[in-house]
Amino acid sequence: MLKFTNTFRDGVGFDTLLVGIALGYLVVFSAFPLAYNLLMSFQDVDLFSLTSFDRPFVGWDNYREILSRPELLPILWNTVKFVGISVIAQLSLGFAIAMFFQLDFPFNTWLRGLFLAGWIMPALVVGAVWSWVLAGDFGVLNHVLSELGLIRANIFWLSDPDVALYSIIFANIWLGVPFNMILLSVGLAGIPEDVYEAAEMDGATRIQRFFTITLPMMRAQLGAVISLGVIFTLQQFDLFAALTQGGPANSSNVFQYWSWQLAFQNYEIGLGSVISVLMIGFVIAVAFVYVRSTRYEQES
Amino acid sequence: MTFQIELDQINKYYGAYHALRDVSLQIPQGQFVALVGPSGCGKSTLLRTIAGLEGISDGRIEIAGRDVSTLAPRERDLAMVFQSYALYPHMTVRKNLTYSLRLKRRKAGEIDTAVEEIARITGLDGLLDRYPRELSGGQRQRVAMGRAIIRDPKAFLFDEPLSNLDAALRVHMRAEIRKLHNRLGATSVYVTHDQIEAMTMADHVVVLRAGRIEQQGAPLDLYDRPANRFVAGFIGSPAMNFVDGVVAGDGRSVQLDLAGAPVLRFAGQRPAGEPVCVGLRPEHLEVGAGRDINRLDLPVGMVERTGAASYVVSDTTPELMIAAPVRVADGARIAVSIAPENLHLFARAGEGLRLNT
Ligand SMILES: Nc1ncnc2c1ncn2[C@@H]1O[C@H](COP(=O)(O)OP(=O)(O)OP(=O)(O)O)[C@@H](O)[C@H]1O
Ligand SMILES: [Mg+2]
Numbered sequence: 315m316l317k318f319t320n321t322f323r324d325g326v327g328f329d330t331l332l333v334g335i336a337l338g339y340l341v342v343f344s345a346f347p348l349a350y351n352l353l354m355s356f357q358d359v360d361l362f363s364l365t366s367f368d369r370p371f372v373g374w375d376n377y378r379e380i381l382s383r384p385e386l387l388p389i390l391w392n393t394v395k396f397v398g399i400s401v402i403a404q405l406s407l408g409f410a411i412a413m414f415f416q417l418d419f420p421f422n423t424w425l426r427g428l429f430l431a432g433w434i435m436p437a438l439v440v441g442a443v444w445s446w447v448l449a450g451d452f453g454v455l456n457h458v459l460s461e462l463g464l465i466r467a468n469i470f471w472l473s474d475p476d477v478a479l480y481s482i483i484f485a486n487i488w489l490g491v492p493f494n495m496i497l498l499s500v501g502l503a504g505i506p507e508d509v510y511e512a513a514e515m516d517g518a519t520r521i522q523r524f525f526t527i528t529l530p531m532m533r534a535q536l537g538a539v540i541s542l543g544v545i546f547t548l549q550q551f552d553l554f555a556a557l558t559q560g561g562p563a564n565s566s567n568v569f570q571y572w573s574w575q576l577a578f579q580n581y582e583i584g585l586g587s588v589i590s591v592l593m594i595g596f597v598i599a600v601a602f603v604y605v606r607s608t609r610y611e612q613e614s
Numbered sequence: 615m616t617f618q619i620e621l622d623q624i625n626k627y628y629g630a631y632h633a634l635r636d637v638s639l640q641i642p643q644g645q646f647v648a649l650v651g652p653s654g655c656g657k658s659t660l661l662r663t664i665a666g667l668e669g670i671s672d673g674r675i676e677i678a679g680r681d682v683s684t685l686a687p688r689e690r691d692l693a694m695v696f697q698s699y700a701l702y703p704h705m706t707v708r709k710n711l712t713y714s715l716r717l718k719r720r721k722a723g724e725i726d727t728a729v730e731e732i733a734r735i736t737g738l739d740g741l742l743d744r745y746p747r748e749l750s751g752g753q754r755q756r757v758a759m760g761r762a763i764i765r766d767p768k769a770f771l772f773d774e775p776l777s778n779l780d781a782a783l784r785v786h787m788r789a790e791i792r793k794l795h796n797r798l799g800a801t802s803v804y805v806t807h808d809q810i811e812a813m814t815m816a817d818h819v820v821v822l823r824a825g826r827i828e829q830q831g832a833p834l835d836l837y838d839r840p841a842n843r844f845v846a847g848f849i850g851s852p853a854m855n856f857v858d859g860v861v862a863g864d865g866r867s868v869q870l871d872l873a874g875a876p877v878l879r880f881a882g883q884r885p886a887g888e889p890v891c892v893g894l895r896p897e898h899l900e901v902g903a904g905r906d907i908n909r910l911d912l913p914v915g916m917v918e919r920t921g922a923a924s925y926v927v928s929d930t931t932p933e934l935m936i937a938a939p940v941r942v943a944d945g946a947r948i949a950v951s952i953a954p955e956n957l958h959l960f961a962r963a964g965e966g967l968r969l970n971t
Contacts, residue, residue, distance in 0.1 A: 506698070506700065508696050508698050508700035509700050509701075509702060509703070511667055511687075511694075511696070511700065512694070512696060512700040512701075512702070512761075513702070513713070514667070514686070514687045514688060515665060515667075515687050515688070515692065515693060515694045516688075516693075516713050516714040516717065516761070516765070517688040517714050517717050517718065517765075518688065518713075518717055519688070522717060526713070526717075527702065530704045531703070531704050533704075
């Protein structure tokens with residue numbers, strides 16, 4: 315018995331078990347759903363056939379169907395705006411705040427900790443808070459703006475088709491800044507002080523130091539933050555569910571929410587799967603860029 | 615005469631901590647100055663105030679006759695070699711070397727010739743396209759040097775540039791830096807806590823303690839005539855022996871607080887009965903020298919043999935270290951003598967100022 319446990323612990327047995335657990339987890343919880351999703355995108359799936367594999371294959375029909383939907387282009391455009399504006403704003407704000415916290419001032423770490431508050435809160439709570447802030451009639455934001463005399467009539471942040479998407483983008487930026495800030499802070503802290511001093515001795519101004527030292531040395535972190543930001547933003551679901559449900563009239567709808575609507579509200583599960591598959595393809599491309607940016611961080 | 619670097623009554627506080635106290639220093643063009651002192655005495659702080667990386671609380675800094683006390687580092691035109699080298703990790707050696715020139719928007723052709731020249735001087739040809747992480751410690755050191763030289767600055771500042779190298783390479787680089795200095799004729803300020811480095815490299819040595827200049831002068835002046843006990847103990851290796859004593863009735867010899875109360879002659883004259891601290895360098899205690907006076911007969915305690923020399927520690931209180939060129943047996947007694955002019959007398963009270971002239 316002792317011999318058995320020893321070979322188990324020291325021999326290949328234990329290693330195999332560890333690898334097996336990790337692999338098993340990936341297969342059951344990642345690979346299988348992905349494959350199942352891919353499969354469903356080529357099938358006609360309804361509520362009753364959901365649990366059986368024996369469903370009619372429809373080839374590219376689901377894909378054709380999605381591509382012919384009139385709402386496809388507006389939603390695609392919304393998604394691009396949502397991801398693009400969110401990531402750029404999160405990144406620049408996060409970077410600026412991270413640089414600010416590099417300075418030495420009292421309560422520095424304490425304040426930085428506070429920034430994580432939004433990150434710790436459950437997404438549903440965040441959604442509820444923002445829906446109070448942005449509510450048209452009794453919202454906090456409208457109240458503040460009108461008290462300050464900046465607006466005369468209430469703005470319907472969540473129900474005006476021209477504004478709804480940007481309201482969500484705003485909330486999403488708020489949500490993503492702490493993550494960007496923390497990751498970039500770590501990167502900034504990793505740049506040795508004496509490298510800046512050497513650059514200063516070499517005659518670099520503050521701005522030149524930013525562009526020739528800080529930015530290039532932050533390449534890997536920036537790559538990571540951008541790719542993860544894109545992925546997280548594409549995953550952002552709660553804000554849409556809590557604030558606008560994609561409305562009014564799809565004016566704030568994006569792919570991830572549309573996919574859910576199709577699959578779980580209209581029960582056009584095959585169509586929902588098509589959108590997931592397309593998004594997965596995109597995310598894989600982003601992940602590839604991310605992996606490259608971390609692997610070759612020192613080169614070039 | 616205008617000096618290349620002139621410090622006038624520099625004071626520097628970190629909060630309430632007084633890091634530099636009334637430091638005044640004049641460095642002529644082309645001089646190699648070493649700042650030495652124990653850890654925490656303010657060597658780096660002084661160097662960094664010259665560089666402009668630290669502000670000063672009080673005083674005046676002039677470089678080539680221009681008051682730079684409040685100017686930013688980049689307006690002072692000095693180059694610095696850091697202990698950690700502080701190379702730009704994301705740039706190749708070539709980019710590291712040319713960084714300052716590129717900031718100044720020099721022409722590409724001009725930059726290329728400069729790089730070739732520097733690579734030749736520092737022995738970096740063939741390594742120009744490597745990244746710092748692909749270099750050995752010694753090669754990084756050369757890049758740091760090259761990056762300073764290429765700028766042709768008003769002066770070079772070195773902060774313990776060799777302390778990360780192994781002993782053999784350190785000795786080699788020591789000679790190389792000094793050769794480079796002679797060749798470029800530039801003014802250099804060199805911080806080290808290694809007094810041998812300071813003594814061998816510098817024209818002028820400045821000994822710091824607790825933010826204050828204890829003594830400055832040519833290396834051999836410091837060795838021959840240390841101004842106080844601290845400098846006497848700091849300069850010279852192995853360190854000077856100190857024994858308390860009292861000036862004898864003739865005012866020309868001193869009675870030591872050792873077993874047998876030996877009396878040694880010294881050069882000069884002091885009041886009889888004055889309590890003193892006598893400094894005896896280990897290498898001045900000559901074994902078996904045919905001298906009639908100033909003999910000491912000491913019991914041998916421990917012997918350290920390096921081959922070339924033996925270091926004998928006497929079995930007395932306080933212990934005396936003797937640098938003996940011969941092989942000495944343990945347990946025996948050893949007879950040494952010392953020339954009167956090699957006895958250093960310091961006051962026992964206060965700063966331990968030098969008493970003999
Ligand atoms: N930024 C700072 N804030 C407060 N005190 C400091 C600071 N920098 C240095 N000091 C103090 O000033 C004194 C001198 O420091 P400095 O770095 O100049 O010493 P040093 O002579 O270079 O020592 P070492 O040989 O160990 O490098 C030290 O007592 C140190 O604690
Ligand atoms: Mg230092």
